[in-house]
Amino acid sequence: MLKNNLGFPRIGSHRQLKKACESYWSGKTSLSELIEVGKKIRIENWKLQRELGIDLIPSNDFSFYDHVLDHSLMFGVIPQRFEVLKHLPEADQYFAMARGYQQNGFDLKAMEMTKWFDTNYHYIVPEFTRFQTFKLNADKIISEFREAKNEGIITKSVIIGPVSYLLLGKEKEEGFDKLSLLDRLLPVYCDLIARLVNEGAEWIQFDEPFLALDINYQTKDALRVVYQTIRKEFPALKILLATYFDGLQDNILAAVNLPICALHLDLVRCPEQLEEVLPKIPEDFTLSLGLIDGRNIWKTDYQKVIPIVEKAIKTLGTHRVMLAPSCSLIHTPCNLENETKISAEIKDWLAFAQQKLIEITEIYEVVVNQKIECLTKNQASIQRRQTSTLIHKPHVKTRVAEVKSSDLNRKSSFLERQIVQKDILNLPLFPTTTIGSFPQTDEIRAIRAKFKKGEISVVQYNEFIKLHTQKVVVWQEELGFDVLVHGEFERNDMVEYFGELLSGFVFSENGWVQSYGSRCVKPPIIFGDIERKTAMTVEWSKYAQSLTQKPMKGMLTGPITILQWSFVRDDQPRSSTMMQIAWAIRDEVVDLEKAGIKIIQIDEAALREGLPLRQTKRAAYLKNAIDAFRISASGVQDETQIHTHMCYSEFNDIIENIAEMDADVITIETSRSQMELLEAFAKFNYPNEIGPGVYDIHSPRVPSVEEMEVLLLKAMEVLPAQNLWVNPDCGLKTRKWPETQQALRNMIEAAHRVRERVTEFA
Numbered sequence: 028m029l030k031n032n033l034g035f036p037r038i039g040s041h042r043q044l045k046k047a048c049e050s051y052w053s054g055k056t057s058l059s060e061l062i063e064v065g066k067k068i069r070i071e072n073w074k075l076q077r078e079l080g081i082d083l084i085p086s087n088d089f090s091f092y093d094h095v096l097d098h099s100l101m102f103g104v105i106p107q108r109f110e111v112l113k114h115l116p117e118a119d120q121y122f123a124m125a126r127g128y129q130q131n132g133f134d135l136k137a138m139e140m141t142k143w144f145d146t147n148y149h150y151i152v153p154e155f156t157r158f159q160t161f162k163l164n165a166d167k168i169i170s171e172f173r174e175a176k177n178e179g180i181i182t183k184s185v186i187i188g189p190v191s192y193l194l195l196g197k198e199k200e201e202g203f204d205k206l207s208l209l210d211r212l213l214p215v216y217c218d219l220i221a222r223l224v225n226e227g228a229e230w231i232q233f234d235e236p237f238l239a240l241d242i243n244y245q246t247k248d249a250l251r252v253v254y255q256t257i258r259k260e261f262p263a264l265k266i267l268l269a270t271y272f273d274g275l276q277d278n279i280l281a282a283v284n285l286p287i288c289a290l291h292l293d294l295v296r297c298p299e300q301l302e303e304v305l306p307k308i309p310e311d312f313t314l315s316l317g318l319i320d321g322r323n324i325w326k327t328d329y330q331k332v333i334p335i336v337e338k339a340i341k342t343l344g345t346h347r348v349m350l351a352p353s354c355s356l357i358h359t360p361c362n363l364e365n366e367t368k369i370s371a372e373i374k375d376w377l378a379f380a381q382q383k384l385i386e387i388t389e390i391y392e393v394v395v396n397q398k399i400e401c402l403t404k405n406q407a408s409i410q411r412r413q414t415s416t417l418i419h420k421p422h423v424k425t426r427v428a429e430v431k432s433s434d435l436n437r438k439s440s441f442l443e444r445q446i447v448q449k450d451i452l453n454l455p456l457f458p459t460t461t462i463g464s465f466p467q468t469d470e471i472r473a474i475r476a477k478f479k480k481g482e483i484s485v486v487q488y489n490e491f492i493k494l495h496t497q498k499v500v501v502w503q504e505e506l507g508f509d510v511l512v513h514g515e516f517e518r519n520d521m522v523e524y525f526g527e528l529l530s531g532f533v534f535s536e537n538g539w540v541q542s543y544g545s546r547c548v549k550p551p552i553i554f555g556d557i558e559r560k561t562a563m564t565v566e567w568s569k570y571a572q573s574l575t576q577k578p579m580k581g582m583l584t585g586p587i588t589i590l591q592w593s594f595v596r597d598d599q600p601r602s603s604t605m606m607q608i609a610w611a612i613r614d615e616v617v618d619l620e621k622a623g624i625k626i627i628q629i630d631e632a633a634l635r636e637g638l639p640l641r642q643t644k645r646a647a648y649l650k651n652a653i654d655a656f657r658i659s660a661s662g663v664q665d666e667t668q669i670h671t672h673m674c675y676s677e678f679n680d681i682i683e684n685i686a687e688m689d690a691d692v693i694t695i696e697t698s699r700s701q702m703e704l705l706e707a708f709a710k711f712n713y714p715n716e717i718g719p720g721v722y723d724i725h726s727p728r729v730p731s732v733e734e735m736e737v738l739l740l741k742a743m744e745v746l747p748a749q750n751l752w753v754n755p756d757c758g759l760k761t762r763k764w765p766e767t768q769q770a771l772r773n774m775i776e777a778a779h780r781v782r783e784r785v786t787e788f789a
């Protein structure tokens with residue numbers, strides 16, 4: 028029974044990769060220093076996995092920015108516009124594709140970035156053209172394989188399977204289907220496999236996560252052609268095909284009929300699939316059981332998983348079963364041992380990536396070598412958690428259970444509210460605003476770190492934050508913004524900040540997980556019932572409002588997003604936890620209104636991300652999610668304008684549900700996709716107000732006045748001008764000040780120009 032790992036966190040246990048990348052980007056360190064940091068992380072990871080007893084250790088799971096972009100480079104899928112950078116080192120071309128490039132007279136937009144399935148990881152979307160060609164550049168994958176081999180480890184290279192790679196991309200021209208590119212792509216995959224086999228590769232892991240999604244006949248057929256071709260060319264190759272994030276369901280036959288050696292199943296997301304898959308497994312097939320949750324941080328209950336392993340062994344025999352995490356471990360933090368502040372009681376319930384690999388080994392030991400002490404120790408922890416007095420608060424449960432329909436509804440319809448709000452707020456056409464955060468400078472982060480270490484007092488910290496808030500308010504007024512924000516300088520992260528103020532959460536010091544590129548998050552851990560201990564944002568919003576006559580938006584993170592970007596307790600339905608958060612946020616919204624805040628934004632950046640991957644599960648999720656949002660937003664009077672904000676979202680399939688949220692204004696990400704998204708809003712006759720992002724804040728590139736004006740004009744073609752707002756795609760916390768100032772100046776100018784055009788036209 029082989030112990031199989033699908034992927035290990037690549038950021039380093041102390042975010043070494045983030046620091047090295049950012050240092051290189053800012054010109055402080057050289058490329059060779061960056062490359063060295065990457066190599067050190069990889070070697071440490073491989074050695075660690077070997078020490079922990081993993082048999083199939085992955086390589087090519089490392090990436091300097093994103094593994095999908097790595098594949099695009101590996102296959103020569105480089106958009107034409109980056110050809111002009113051919114003279115640069117390959118690493119700089121790579122980072123230019125990810126981040127845009129605005130230097131030395133060049134002005135190249137970054138490639139689109141979107142969510143990796145239902146995770147908070149973002150990948151760079153491959154861009155395909157009708158006559159797309161592919162050309163192999165296997166340097167990265169081969170050199171990583173060799174690096175590990177030098178350490179005496181024959182790794183299992185991880186590659187995204189050809190079908191999933193194509194499906195992850197986007198057709199940049201009309202009139203062709205990306206799957207039709209398979210004829211040209213497959214031979215390049217075969218060249219790649221040949222190179223790996225030549226180097227001594229025995230196993231290759233092909234990730235085909237789309238097999239766990241709703242796919243059509245053509246896709247199943249494409250999978251068949253691909254793996255038949257590979258099998259024919261490489262009869263001795265051990266192909267492990269990995270599916271994750273859901274079950275195979277109606278794709279079971281398509282999967283088990285593929286000529287592969289091993290199939291990986293996510294048995295955390297879909298345990299019930301095993302029953303159906305087992306009898307259909309061909310004789311020469313191995314099954315990789317994804318039993319350790321790669322998407323959460325709770326200790327595995329061995330008593331629950333061991334019978335599953337035994338069942339698989341009974342049908343297949345020990346040698347045809349593998350033990351594995353449910354998916355790559357990049358979605359979990361590296362090592363629980365680095366945590367010094369989580370109480371011993373709660374730490375006992377947790378497992379980070381390293382501990383998850385230990386769990387695999389322990390389960391193996393229990394099953395194969397009857398090492399019962401591992402099971403006994405595990406069961407003691409599981410029981411301590413189940414009986415802990417920290418978790419349950421009956422009054423919280425009662426409040427959630429007693430929801431009435433009036434709790435879910437604003438007092439009047441949107442059209443009635445719009446009239447009252449227009450009257451009170453008196454905003455111009457195309458009101459200008461931002462999404463909330465302004466640059467979190469190194470100085471702010473350093474001061475917060477000092478405050479957290481107790482090196483400065485709360486008074487000193489608050490004075491410092493107030494000073495920054497004041498500066499940003501004055502600056503927005505000078506620039507002519509219509510609706511102001513306070514800048515969110517007091518927040519470490521839009522979810523962690525609220526978690527810290529709510530009961531039922533704990534926090535890691537080092538539990539970082541990659542979100543995109545060098546950006547990481549430290550998801551809070553929800554272990555118990557949630558309630559608001561005290562007002563969380565009111566003092567900051569009141570202070571900021573006191574500095575200006577213009578409306579100051581109150582800024583909150585919504586229940587869906589707090590849930591989605593946390594590690595959520597697994598001892599009650601997620602929807603129950605979401606409702607507890609919804610009530611806590613509602614209390615805050617009501618308090619903000621009482622404090623005189625006229626516009627309140629409840630960010631739901633993760634609404635789309637939380638949407639189940641399978642169609643059949645979506646309605647239930649959406650019902651709960653929309654109810655949770657409505658509970659959080661409906662405690663206020665008609666006069667109070669509720670905004671929501673979403674980024675990285677493909678809304679076409681959920682536009683009706685977004686309308687049901689009934690936010691007075693929604694601000695959304697649209698600039699990287701050139702407003703494509705708005706057509707969905709237009710088609711649906713979306714009734715409420717919309718701020719389509721015109722400035723892509725995920726790139727340091729400064730957009731020109733003209734290009735933002737063009738985007739606004741595009742928006743006007745499909746939506747009524749009186750419903751449009753002007754704003755960036757998302758918050759500005761990741762940006763530097765100079766580019767932010769220039770971009771926002773341009774944005775305000777673009778709004779003025781469009782206003783003038785409309786007035787002239789009228």
Ligand SMILES: CN1c2c(nc(N)[nH]c2=O)NC[C@@H]1CNc1ccc(C(=O)N[C@@H](CCC(=O)N[C@@H](CCC(=O)N[C@@H](CCC(=O)O)C(=O)O)C(=O)O)C(=O)O)cc1
Nearest residue numbers: 147472473475476519520521522542545546547548592761
């Ligand atoms: C809007 N997005 C968010 C997502 N998920 C979230 N949980 N939050 C989001 O805002 N998902 C979708 C999008 C895009 N994703 C991200 C993810 C992460 C960031 C980001 O800016 N991350 C920061 C870390 C933020 C944070 O927690 N900061 C803390 C700690 C700062 C720190 O590193 N401190 C140093 C010490 C500093 C010193 O001494 O000088 C340390 O601990 O070593 C804070 O500010 O206090 C990142 O840098 O990666 C953005 C968008």
Ligand SMILES: N[C@@H](CCS)C(=O)O
Nearest residue numbers: 462463464630632758
């Ligand atoms: N208000 C948050 C939303 C990010 S999705 C911000 O501005 O950073």
Ligand SMILES: [Zn+2]
Nearest residue numbers: 632674757758
């Ligand atoms: Zn956002």
